[in-house]
Amino acid sequence: SSESYAAAGGLHGVGAAVVNALSARLDVQVTRGGKVHQLSFKRGQPGQFIDKGKPSADGLFEAQESGTEVAVVGKAKRGLTGTKIRYWADTQIFTPDATFLYEELEQRARQTAFLIPGLRITVRDERRLAGTPGENGPHEEVFQYDGGISEFVDHLSQLNPVTDVWRLHGEGNFSERVPVLDSSGQAHMQDVERTCEVDVALRWDVGYDTKIRSFVNIIATPKGGSHNTGFDQALTRVFRKAVEANARRLKAGNDRVEKDDILAGLTAIVTVRLAEPQFEGQTKEVLGTPAARQIVSKVVADQLTELLQSRKRAVKQQVDGLLEKIVAEMKSRIMARTAKETQRRKTALETSSMPAKLADCRSTSVEDTELFIVEGDSALGTAKLARSSDYQALLPIRGKILNVQKASVGEMLNNAEASALIQVVGGGSGRSFDMESARYGKVILMTDADVDGAHIRTLLLTLFFRYMRPMVEAGRVYAAVPPLHRVEVINPGSKANEVIYTYAEQELHDVLARLETDGRKIKEPIQRYKGLGEMDADQLAETTMDPAHRTLRRVNIEELEKAEEIFELLMGRHVAPRRDFIISGAEELDRQQIDA
Known part of the structure; x- marks a missing residue:
C-alpha cells in the first residue's frame, strides 16, 4: 500500500515492470496465508512455464488470459510469508557477454544492510565466472549491521580518528500542499502535515578527504539535495561560532573558517525519512523537498552545539582536537592561497622567497x-x-x-x-x-x-x-x-681501468664471479658507499643524477x-x-x- 512508502521507496519509479520488460522469463512466487502462489512471464506475457528439469527461459510456456486467478502451486507453514523473484536477462536485448557485476551487488546489499539495522541480506554467487570471488565455487557473503549508520561510518573511515562516531537524531514537522482525490475521483489541493525524521552519523579523522553519503527513505542521493544543503549550513554555522568563541586559545586570528576547512577529514552519513519525498528527475539522485533543508539544519545545529559544549572529559578532548584541526586546515588553505599569489617561479625581474637552503635551477x-x-x-x-x-x-x-x-x-x-x-x-x-x-x-x-x-x-x-x-x-x-659498490677492473698496459657499479649484494657477487672466470683482476679494496657524501661529484653524476645513465624508480x-x-x-x-x-x-x- 501507499503507507509502505512512508519510510521506503523504489529506485526509479518503474520497478518490476522494467525488469519484466528486459527479461526472457520472470517468475514471481508469493507465500501468504498458508499457500504458495506463482505467476510467470515470458517476455512480458503472463502464464506458466512447464519445466522439465532445471528451469530456463526456453521451456514450454502456457499463456494465461487477463483476469485469471494466480495459480496456487503449494502449501506453506502457518505464519510463513515472503516473496521470491527469479528472472533471466533477455539475450535479444542484452549482448551475449553481459553479466551481473558482483561488486555492485555486494556494495548495494552492504549499503542497504547499514541503513536498516538488523536486516540480514545474503549475496550468493554460483556462476563460477573467472575473475569473480566465486570462480572456484559458490561464494556467499552475509550482511547484517545492528549498529546501522554508525557502523557505516566505521566502514568508510579507516584512518586515525580525531573524534568518535557522533550520532545526531531528531525530527521536525512541516505542511505540504498536495493533490488529494475525493470520493468522486476529482483532485483537490489540500494541506497535509508531514514529519521528517533525521538521523546523522559523523566522524572526523586526521586526513583531509571528505566522504558524505546521503539517503532519503533508503534511496541514495549521490548528487545531494535539500537535506545535504541543510547539513552543510548547520556545520558551517556551528563551527564558525565555536572557533570565534575560542579564537584566542586556538590562535585563529581574524580569519574566517570556510566550509571546506570543516569538511576536511569528515566521514558522514545523512539520512532522512519522510512520506512522499519530492525528487528532481526520474533517477531520484537529488532530493527537492524544500522543508528538509530547514529541519536537517536545525536538528544538526542543535545536537552538534550540545556536543561541542559537553562537559564530559572524553568528549571535550575530542572537541578540542577537532577545533585545532579545523583551524589548522584554515591556516593551510590561507598559506596555499598566499603561496599561489606570491611564490610563483622566480623570473629575472623578481626575487625568490624560497628557503635559503634551496639551490634552485635556472630553467x-x-x-x-x-x-x-x-x-x-x-x-x-x-x-x-x-x-x-x-x-x-x-x-x-x-x-x-x-x-x-x-x-x-x-x-x-x-x-x-x-x-x-x-x-x-x-x-x-x-x-x-x-x-x-x-x-x-x-x-x-x-x-x-x-x-x-x-x-x-x-x-x-x-x-x-x-x-x-x-x-x-x-x-x-x-x-x-x-649504487652500493664501485668495482675497478684493472686493464693491462696503458688502457684506463674499467669501473663497474653494482646496486645489490648479490649483483656484486655475480660480477666478481664473472670477472674471476674471465681471469680479470680488480683493484682492492672494493669501494662500499655508505652514503651519498662518500661519492665524488663525477661518480654521483654518472650513477644517480645524469639522465643518460641513472636509474629512477x-x-x-x-x-x-x-x-x-x-x-x-x-x-x-x-x-x-x-x-x-x-x-x-x-x-x-x-x-x-x-x-x-
Missing part, C-alpha cells in the same frame, strides 16, 4: 625541471658539483622528518623541514593542492642506500601521500637509485585504499596492529639483510 620550464631532495648537508655539497644547474634543483633535509601520519595538520605546518618542502614544491598542501602551481616536473628523493635512507624515504613519501597526493598520482615523484599508487591501509599500518598512531604485523612476519626475515 623556468616546469616540464624539464627536477627537484632533488637530498639527505644531509654532506651529500648536498657533492650534489651541487654533480648536478646540471640549468634544470636540476637541490633541497637538503636534516635527518628524519616528522611522521605526518601521526601528526596533526598544525604540527606538520610548524615543522621546518615539512613546511619548507611544501613551500618549495609550490602547489600547496592537502585538499587545496594545485598541480598547475607545482614548480618542478619531477621530484626525486635521493637518500643513502641504507636502512636510515629507506626510513627517510618512507617518511618523505608519507608526506607526499598525505598532503601532496596529486603529485604521486600524476607519476611525478621518483626515488633515486644510488617511479612511485605509483595503483590501489589507493590499499595504499592508505598500508601507510596507516606502518606509519600510523596505533602501535598494536604494527606490532602484530612485525611479529607475524618475523620468521620470514633474513637477519643477514639487516644493515647493522
